[in-house]
Amino acid sequence: xxxxxxxxxxxxxxxKTVTISCTGSSGSIASxxxxxxxxxxxxxxxxxxxxxxxxxxxxxxxxxxxxxSSSNSASLTxxxxxxxxxxxxxxxxxxxxxxxxxxxxTKLTVL
Amino acid sequence: QVQLQESGPGLVKPSExxxxxxxxxxxxxxSGYYWGWIRQPxxxxxxxxxxxxxxxxxxxxxxxxxxxxxSVDTSKNQFSLKLxxxxxxxxxxxxxxxxxxxxxxxxxxxxxxxxxxxxVTVSS
Numbered sequence: 001x002x003x004x005x006x007x008x009x010x011x012x013x014x015x016k017t018v019t020i021s022c023t024g025s026s027g028s029i030a031s032x033x034x035x036x037x038x039x040x041x042x043x044x045x046x047x048x049x050x051x052x053x054x055x056x057x058x059x060x061x062x063x064x065x066x067x068x069s070s071s072n073s074a075s076l077t078x079x080x081x082x083x084x085x086x087x088x089x090x091x092x093x094x095x096x097x098x099x100x101x102x103x104x105x106t107k108l109t110v111l
Numbered sequence: 112q113v114q115l116q117e118s119g120p121g122l123v124k125p126s127e128x129x130x131x132x133x134x135x136x137x138x139x140x141x142s143g144y145y146w147g148w149i150r151q152p153x154x155x156x157x158x159x160x161x162x163x164x165x166x167x168x169x170x171x172x173x174x175x176x177x178x179x180x181x182s183v184d185t186s187k188n189q190f191s192l193k194l195x196x197x198x199x200x201x202x203x204x205x206x207x208x209x210x211x212x213x214x215x216x217x218x219x220x221x222x223x224x225x226x227x228x229x230x231v232t233v234s235s
Contacts, residue, residue, distance in 0.1 A: 032217050100220055
């Protein structure tokens with residue numbers, strides 16, 4: 001089964017840039033599009049990136065997404081970190097066998 | 112704007128059936144889109160349960176397929192989840208969401224609008 005693996009946690013200081021990776025277990029992660037969701041404590045997830053690198057309206061351009069086929073991974077980069085960015089982040093994609101795959105989530109701490 | 116709202120019992124006994132409903136406002140389910148259920152056990156990650164098209168076609172997570180039924184009621188503009196033979200492992204926050212699914216080659220399967228979620232505890 002296709003799986004997406006994320007680091008359990010990352011931390012960075014306000015104003016800095018952080019990148020969260022999402023690595024595919026097999027095949028090519030570039031075969032289907034990757035989404036990224038932000039989940040603040042006690043709230044439902046919201047989309048920050050869809051179609052690998054597209055931002056929904058209202059999401060600041062400090063958030064960007066990319067795909068690296070050589071490492072079979074997707075990345076979410078947040079620049080100019082703010083304390084409000086502290087949250088859990090999940091990558092998610094389509095798989096022909098299971099339809100939907102979520103990464104395990106990454107806890108971002110802004111300290 | 113489009114809003115989704117989950118409802119149902121917050122406590123279910125082991126071996127019984129969990130039943131939840133998602134009411135959709137601001138958009139007619141009959142107009143299109145897939146509609147899905149996702150759950151999140153306390154302190155853990157997200158797990159897709161299944162999705163339904165407005166026509167009634169269903170797609171389930173293989174790991175839950177034997178216990179899951181998702182249905183749609185277009186007259187009430189809502190869709191529902193039934194999960195049978197529940198155990199403590201089914202204790203979670205259950206979210207409903209609208210699914211944006213498209214693409215002829217590379218596919219997008221994205222949850223673009225989420226409900227606020229409802230906590231369901233399985234306990235006697």
